[in-house]
Amino acid sequence: DTAVSQTPKYLVTQMGNDKSIKCEQNLGHDTMYWYKQDSKKFLKIMFSYNNKELIINETVPNRFSPKSPDKAHLNLHINSLELGDSAVYFCASSQDDRTQTYEQYFGPGTRLTVT
Amino acid sequence: GEDVEQSLFLSVREGDSSVINCTYTDSSSTYLYWYKQEPGAGLQLLTYIFSNMDMKQDQRLTVLLNKKDKHLSLRIADTQTGDSAIYFCADLDQAGTALIFGKGTTLSVSS
Numbered sequence: 001d002t003a004v005s006q007t008p009k010y011l012v013t014q015m016g017n018d019k020s021i022k023c024e025q026n027l028g029h030d031t032m033y034w035y036k037q038d039s040k041k042f043l044k045i046m047f048s049y050n051n052k053e054l055i056i057n058e059t060v061p062n063r064f065s066p067k068s069p070d071k072a073h074l075n076l077h078i079n080s081l082e083l084g085d086s087a088v089y090f091c092a093s094s095q096d097d098r099t100q101t102y103e104q105y106f107g108p109g110t111r112l113t114v115t
Numbered sequence: 116g117e118d119v120e121q122s123l124f125l126s127v128r129e130g131d132s133s134v135i136n137c138t139y140t141d142s143s144s145t146y147l148y149w150y151k152q153e154p155g156a157g158l159q160l161l162t163y164i165f166s167n168m169d170m171k172q173d174q175r176l177t178v179l180l181n182k183k184d185k186h187l188s189l190r191i192a193d194t195q196t197g198d199s200a201i202y203f204c205a206d207l208d209q210a211g212t213a214l215i216f217g218k219g220t221t222l223s224v225s226s
Contacts, residue, residue: 004157031212033213041152041218042218043158045208045213055212055213103160104160105160106158106159107157
């Protein structure tokens with residue numbers, strides 16, 4: 001069983017378009033995340049979200065917005081795509097319990113290419 | 116701000132030990148992690164260490180933590196070609212909401 005899944009795996013689109021990447025976790029976790037990995041493999045947090053709060057990395061443009069229809073899903077919507085948005089986007093989840101180790105489980109990634 | 120630093124490349128021969136080093140800045144870190152990323156794949160949690168521990172061993176993996184120097188290392192014994200991957204050191208941010216990753220160390224294992 002896939003713990004954290006993302007669709008699509010690859011996404012090629014033109015500048016100016018709006019696109020969404022879906023993420024689902026079947027682990028029963030409370031918190032979900034989006035990370036961006038650039039061409040140099042550097043990974044940075046974009047958002048973390050649970051039913052209490054959304055925390056946004058201040059460097060993320062407001063063209064990016066997470067949407068959570070329910071606890072098991074956190075989708076990433078991107079407006080007016082730019083060339084610099086090309087990257088691999090990873091979804092992750094963890095159990096929001098401060099007695100635990102905050103282990104985060106990652107999805108396989110979505111490679112976004114903006115042309 | 117909080118930062119995690121790693122060397123970018125390490126090359127070893129099959130059967131040797133690999134040691135990947137990491138330094139971090141957040142003195143209040145409670146957990147530190149090692150993740151592995153194989154080509155074209157997502158991140159896999161390899162191991163983690165709690166800040167009140169100096170060492171943790173898990174089969175071929177040994178994690179050493181020097182809290183005074185804010186230094187973390189991952190030793191892989193008897194390195195195999197299948198260990199070739201990018202290894203990320205990560206720290207939980209002060210808010211406990213997200214991981215701060217180092218830039219990743221690309222481990223290349225030659226036979």
